[in-house]
Amino acid sequence: MPERYPGYDVLAKRDTLSWNDASREVIAERLATLDVPTFFNEEEWRTLRAICDRIIPQPDHATAVPLAAMVDRKVAQDRRDGYRQACLPPLQEAWRRGLAALDAEAQAKHGARFHALASDLQDELLTAMQRGELRRPEWQGMPSHPFFMERITHDILAAYYCHPKAWNEIGFGGPASPRGYVRMYFNRRDPWEAAEATPGHEDEARKANERIA
Numbered sequence: 001m002p003e004r005y006p007g008y009d010v011l012a013k014r015d016t017l018s019w020n021d022a023s024r025e026v027i028a029e030r031l032a033t034l035d036v037p038t039f040f041n042e043e044e045w046r047t048l049r050a051i052c053d054r055i056i057p058q059p060d061h062a063t064a065v066p067l068a069a070m071v072d073r074k075v076a077q078d079r080r081d082g083y084r085q086a087c088l089p090p091l092q093e094a095w096r097r098g099l100a101a102l103d104a105e106a107q108a109k110h111g112a113r114f115h116a117l118a119s120d121l122q123d124e125l126l127t128a129m130q131r132g133e134l135r136r137p138e139w140q141g142m143p144s145h146p147f148f149m150e151r152i153t154h155d156i157l158a159a160y161y162c163h164p165k166a167w168n169e170i171g172f173g174g175p176a177s178p179r180g181y182v183r184m185y186f187n188r189r190d191p192w193e194a195a196e197a198t199p200g201h202e203d204e205a206r207k208a209n210e211r212i213a
Helices: 019-029 042-055 067-076 091-110 119-130 144-161 165-168 202-210
Strands: none
Touching: 019 165, 042 067, 042 091, 042 119, 042 144, 067 091, 067 144, 091 119, 091 144, 119 144, 144 165
């Protein structure tokens, strides 16, 4: 697919007025995330990676966001959301229980753990989870639908869209501190915001984006 914001790289703003030192430190930590587990064991890690690959497929592995690792760091540091549904246990327990239950569902239905299944069978199980149809004893009373919504999609999507690669895809400028924004009206953009390509004007957008700093 054509790039929506050709030539745009949010990291070009790293040393400009768009970002302060606190922002640079946070983004540097995200960019340095190694694709290895610090909380999950090997079995959990393989299941989590397989889930991430189905929720947000990233065929270009050379530039892939390390989604499983970013979720792992959130869980390892027990960074909770400040709220949770009463039917779900706390963050770490919810993830451990959910991954084990999903593997148990895969074994019962297909004779293999989740990561070893073909993608269509993985999607089938995830869809059943989304519908709340997975109810094996390994869930230990935790309903599968809220686990899918509040942990799987919430944590994986949040991990993806807090990464500069995703910001480039959607034209997001990242932190706006201390610079902020000036042109606050519809269809207007500040010079340091990404220019969206329109049919026949891709080169203009690319040139504008390559000048952004």
